[in-house]
Amino acid sequence: MAILAVRTRPKILIPEKVSADGLALLQDKFEVHEKKGLNPDELSAIIGDYEALIVRSETQVTAELLNEAKKLKVVARAGVGVDNVDVQSATIHGIIVVNSPSGNINAAAEHTIALLMAVARNIGDASQSIKNGKWERSRLTGVEAKGKTLAIVGLGKVGLTVARIANGLGMRLIAYDPYANPNLAAAASVTLRSSLAELLQEADFLTLHTPLIASTKGMIGKAELATMKPTARILNVARGGMIDEGALVEALDAGTIAGAGIDVFTSEPPKPDSLASRLIAHPKVVATPHLGASTKEAQENVSIDVCEQVVLILSGELPRSAVNAPLILPDEYRTLQPFVSLVEKMGSLYTQHYSSINIKSFRTTFDLTYEGKLANLNTTKPLFAALVKGLLTPITSSDGLNINIVNAELLAKERGILINEQRSRENVEEKPYSSFITLRARASRSTSAARAGSRATSPATSRSPNLSRVDTHQGTSQPPPEQDQIIQGFVSGNKPFISRLDRFKGEFVPKGTLLICRNFDSCGKIGFVGNLLGKAGVNINFMNVAPLDLDEEVEAQVNGKESNEALMILGVDRPVGEDVAKALIGPEGVLEASVVTL
Numbered sequence: 001m002a003i004l005a006v007r008t009r010p011k012i013l014i015p016e017k018v019s020a021d022g023l024a025l026l027q028d029k030f031e032v033h034e035k036k037g038l039n040p041d042e043l044s045a046i047i048g049d050y051e052a053l054i055v056r057s058e059t060q061v062t063a064e065l066l067n068e069a070k071k072l073k074v075v076a077r078a079g080v081g082v083d084n085v086d087v088q089s090a091t092i093h094g095i096i097v098v099n100s101p102s103g104n105i106n107a108a109a110e111h112t113i114a115l116l117m118a119v120a121r122n123i124g125d126a127s128q129s130i131k132n133g134k135w136e137r138s139r140l141t142g143v144e145a146k147g148k149t150l151a152i153v154g155l156g157k158v159g160l161t162v163a164r165i166a167n168g169l170g171m172r173l174i175a176y177d178p179y180a181n182p183n184l185a186a187a188a189s190v191t192l193r194s195s196l197a198e199l200l201q202e203a204d205f206l207t208l209h210t211p212l213i214a215s216t217k218g219m220i221g222k223a224e225l226a227t228m229k230p231t232a233r234i235l236n237v238a239r240g241g242m243i244d245e246g247a248l249v250e251a252l253d254a255g256t257i258a259g260a261g262i263d264v265f266t267s268e269p270p271k272p273d274s275l276a277s278r279l280i281a282h283p284k285v286v287a288t289p290h291l292g293a294s295t296k297e298a299q300e301n302v303s304i305d306v307c308e309q310v311v312l313i314l315s316g317e318l319p320r321s322a323v324n325a326p327l328i329l330p331d332e333y334r335t336l337q338p339f340v341s342l343v344e345k346m347g348s349l350y351t352q353h354y355s356s357i358n359i360k361s362f363r364t365t366f367d368l369t370y371e372g373k374l375a376n377l378n379t380t381k382p383l384f385a386a387l388v389k390g391l392l393t394p395i396t397s398s399d400g401l402n403i404n405i406v407n408a409e410l411l412a413k414e415r416g417i418l419i420n421e422q423r424s425r426e427n428v429e430e431k432p433y434s435s436f437i438t439l440r441a442r443a444s445r446s447t448s449a450a451r452a453g454s455r456a457t458s459p460a461t462s463r464s465p466n467l468s469r470v471d472t473h474q475g476t477s478q479p480p481p482e483q484d485q486i487i488q489g490f491v492s493g494n495k496p497f498i499s500r501l502d503r504f505k506g507e508f509v510p511k512g513t514l515l516i517c518r519n520f521d522s523c524g525k526i527g528f529v530g531n532l533l534g535k536a537g538v539n540i541n542f543m544n545v546a547p548l549d550l551d552e553e554v555e556a557q558v559n560g561k562e563s564n565e566a567l568m569i570l571g572v573d574r575p576v577g578e579d580v581a582k583a584l585i586g587p588e589g590v591l592e593a594s595v596v597t598l
């Protein structure tokens with residue numbers, strides 16, 4: 001019976017309203033499902049089908065949900081705050097969390113100023129009053145912003161933007177932010193205060209612009225409110241949990257705080273009879289339903305920003321603003337990208353090529369040396385991650401492990417793999433390429449001894465699904481087991497090349513299925529291999545011969561080892577079965593043959 005292979009496009013789930021401008025970038029390559037109004041159980045039931053999840057602030061991306069998300073590669077937050085995403089759990093699962101760090105800051109800042117003016121001039125109350133047919137001019141007399149002190153908690157992107165606009169209103173600006181950049185503060189005419197207590201005493205208007213984290217949760221409570229002027233007004237366009245809603249209602253009732261403009265609440269939407277609902281209903285409060293980012297412009301910005309990143313991640317590339325991955329500058333990223341591919345292939349080649357000689361000898365101490373331009377980069381994290389991925393993917397694919405820049409370090413540690421990254425600035429001019437990478441698996445006895453312990457998840461005990469290597473075990477031609485195993489490579493024209501494999505030097509492209517044969521460099525070997533592959537219906541796309549490295553040749557002669565060996569690397573059009581690889585080995589044929597898929 002003929003089986004029709006249907007290639008399905010990766011699926012993206014969008015359970016909230018996200019602007020169509022970004023979604024248009026996804027439609028061609030992916031299946032985009034916009035499903036609004038799902039409850040947590042319904043979301044949990046379907047999440048397993050999806051590779052990407054795009055959310056705003058309403059969807060709770062919990063550890064329980066992520067446990068069900070077997071295919072998920074990315075959670076994209078179309079906005080700034082990721083407090084609704086369990087980032088730690090995503091990291092453990094190797095799921096990248098991205099956000100749009102600046103797409104909606106202007107909208108949030110303008111909304112803060114809108115609330116400031118509304119609270120200063122009683123706009124909410126006045127609007128309601130006039131709609132009810134009243135004409136209450138004296139009760140609704142307000143205050144001016146000009147000359148008043150605006151106290152900002154959190155002088156980050158939104159806080160600074162608020163400061164710049166408020167400066168134009170003639171306000172006096174002070175801020176509390178222990179991590180603020182003093183130069184940026186000074187440039188925005190903001191004077192920094194060294195404690196929250198100091199700031200609160202001076203505030204005519206207090207505005208909060210920090211993330212909701214342990215140090216900011218409940219930061220404005222009863223005690224803090226008690227230190228403020230009774231004429232002070234409070235604004236919150238950041239996150240609900242930062243103000244004690246009950247304490248604020250009490251202070252407004254008691255007249256010890258004059259008013260508040262609130263966009264965010266401890267529960268959204270607020271439950272009836274909750275403190276949030278009491279706050280919203282309070283006559284001195286102007287409330288909006290989390291509208292800080294809800295402008296056409298901001299929604300276009302954040303949607304395009306995160307959708308572009310989803311495309312990058314699902315295409316195997318690195319995003320611009322991953323919350324749970326190290327920051328990579330765009331220039332560095334561009335330089336690194338082809339090397340990421342090279343290092344991953346080096347790792348995969350390592351595992352596939354060496355593992356089956358003696359699967360118990362998978363080494364766990366690696367030196368990764370960068371020469372040339374790469375030696376000057378600020379971060380090599382993506383290269384580190386690529387090596388872990390390359391090393392482990394061939395032997396862990398059945399586990400469905402998603403190895404990436406997010407969890408690589410954790411996974412390497414769990415599996416006892418030690419990677420020493422080194423930078424070498426020597427001999428670059430002598431090389432025909434500007435950057436060059438060497439992977440050396442160290443054969444230290446202590447490493448083998450440590451691994452020989454009981455680590456059940458060690459690659460040494462795993463089986464490789466796409467590994468097929470057959471060894472002759474023919475005495476002298478086997479490299480001594482204590483020798484370091486070396487793979488070298490470089491990038492030329494954005495394409496990765498391997499330039500050395502073990503003791504053999506020769507360039508080949510690490511792509512597709514490769515048959516790697518070690519043989520005596522004598523007549524008839526190529527014909528023999530070609531003939532046998534032909535009979536097995538395997539077509540050869542290309543062939544390279546890698547002779548012994550000159551230094552190795554001299555050493556081999558001195559040590560009485562075989563010095564006329566070479567590697568034959570054949571690119572073939574389909575997997576070569578173990579029986580065929582075995583048949584290649586013998587006095588007429590080759591000494592050793594391995595098949596790798598890169």
Ligand SMILES: NC(=O)C1=CN([C@@H]2O[C@H](COP(=O)(O)OP(=O)(O)OC[C@H]3O[C@@H](n4cnc5c(N)ncnc54)[C@H](O)[C@@H]3O)[C@@H](O)[C@H]2O)C=CC1
Nearest residue numbers: 081108154155156157158177179209210211215237292293
């Ligand atoms: N209501 C809405 O629709 C929107 C809300 N937001 C929220 O606004 C907040 C600020 O966003 P951004 O300015 O983009 O963040 P940001 O990361 O640029 O700035 C946050 C600032 O808070 C400071 N900070 C951290 N802990 C602090 C502490 N304990 N005390 C004082 N300062 C502290 C940091 O040093 C940083 O400068 C976030 O909570 C974000 O989720 C952002 C956009 C829209």
Ligand SMILES: O=C(O)C(=O)COP(=O)(O)O
Nearest residue numbers: 056057078079080081293
């Ligand atoms: O970006 C943020 O942090 C926001 O709070 C905006 O939330 P939203 O995307 O409007 O649900």
